[in-house]
Amino acid sequence: MDLSAKITGISYTPHLCSSLQTFDFADLERAFSKSAFILKIDAQNSVAVSWWVSAKRTRSYPYARVYNTLNFSGKRITIIPVFKDEGKRGDRDFLQWDTISMMSLIGVHVIIGYYADAENSTTYPGEKITNQRFDVQSVKNKIEEILSYQSDALHWNLAQADNVSEIAQKALDNYEAISRRLNVEMHSLESAKRRIEKLHEGREAFMSLSRNQAEAAQRRETVTLQPKEQVSGTKGNITIQNYLGGIYYLTLDEVEVAGADIHLIEAKHSRRSMLPSANDIKDALIKMFLFTNLGDVQLDGQTYNPKPTMKLTGGKPFNPNALRPAQKRFWDTLNQKEAQNGFVIRTG
Numbered sequence: 001m002d003l004s005a006k007i008t009g010i011s012y013t014p015h016l017c018s019s020l021q022t023f024d025f026a027d028l029e030r031a032f033s034k035s036a037f038i039l040k041i042d043a044q045n046s047v048a049v050s051w052w053v054s055a056k057r058t059r060s061y062p063y064a065r066v067y068n069t070l071n072f073s074g075k076r077i078t079i080i081p082v083f084k085d086e087g088k089r090g091d092r093d094f095l096q097w098d099t100i101s102m103m104s105l106i107g108v109h110v111i112i113g114y115y116a117d118a119e120n121s122t123t124y125p126g127e128k129i130t131n132q133r134f135d136v137q138s139v140k141n142k143i144e145e146i147l148s149y150q151s152d153a154l155h156w157n158l159a160q161a162d163n164v165s166e167i168a169q170k171a172l173d174n175y176e177a178i179s180r181r182l183n184v185e186m187h188s189l190e191s192a193k194r195r196i197e198k199l200h201e202g203r204e205a206f207m208s209l210s211r212n213q214a215e216a217a218q219r220r221e222t223v224t225l226q227p228k229e230q231v232s233g234t235k236g237n238i239t240i241q242n243y244l245g246g247i248y249y250l251t252l253d254e255v256e257v258a259g260a261d262i263h264l265i266e267a268k269h270s271r272r273s274m275l276p277s278a279n280d281i282k283d284a285l286i287k288m289f290l291f292t293n294l295g296d297v298q299l300d301g302q303t304y305n306p307k308p309t310m311k312l313t314g315g316k317p318f319n320p321n322a323l324r325p326a327q328k329r330f331w332d333t334l335n336q337k338e339a340q341n342g343f344v345i346r347t348g
Helices: 025-030 060-066 095-105 138-147 152-162 165-184 187-197 202-224 278-291 326-335
Strands: 002-007 022-024 034-042 046-053 076-081 083-085 091-094 109-113 115-120 128-134 234-242 247-258 262-270 294-299 303-313 342-348
Touching: 022 025, 025 034, 034 303, 046 060, 046 138, 060 278, 076 115, 076 128, 076 326, 083 095, 083 165, 095 202, 095 247, 109 138, 109 152, 109 165, 115 165, 128 138, 128 247, 152 202, 152 234, 165 187, 187 202, 202 234, 202 247, 262 278, 262 294, 278 303, 278 326
Parallel strands: 002 234, 022 034, 046 076, 076 109, 262 303, 303 342
Antiparallel strands: 002 294, 034 046, 083 091, 115 128, 234 247, 247 262, 294 303
């Protein structure tokens, strides 16, 4: 099923954000031991920061990391590597335009970063690197710029996208240095250079390149059953256009049509527990941010009422009374408070 939809803004109150540890600005490097944190700049200024291990949205729960900063009343920042190369034996992922656009939509400032240091893998020495670390000083400089920036996250993020080719070149230069220093073979530098040359053409080229790849990934995922999904309905594609000019090519785990209603289902599954992990559920909640604010949802030229649905399944029959105390508190907040944002929860 191929659906289309529009979104004009976000109205959502998060209730499951984790408590974040506070670090002084001088301790930013140590703060990266946490997936999200509060950074105290000075006596008057603090920001909420999350960071992505990889530019790819399906690695290391980046949405859950961002979600945990969303109840902070000040500026929220997420740091995303422009690309990550793990070496010939590992993966290489590139930042996509729609990731930046999505962060703009939920009011999060993006710092497009790059990795400047790493270690040789003990499992695949010479073929893979690990423990990659950002250029901390460049991140600090960007955080200081955000503090003095007077416009909103959208305009900041657009300006960062304009400079993506320069950041990508810095990333490539550092990977070449890491490769030489650690004697590790990386993925093709020539293909990365060709991509950077394309990015030099500007934001429109970045958008076009990203969308072509997103559409291809969407088609691949439509026919793939992920281990953290347990689905029984029909998969679908939904293309969402927002007022910021962003276009999101997302895959729906299940689509169900019931009269004038259409259920947009995000499925999470645990093989061992009654409920998926907290990070899996928070990852799904970012999708609920979008799905609960959709309008003009169409399938085959017909408009439907969207019914955002989170489907949570496990290897054991769901029984809220059998949950551990921490799981029970999480479930009660999800079921009683988060669901007030306008989505349906199914368990099984």
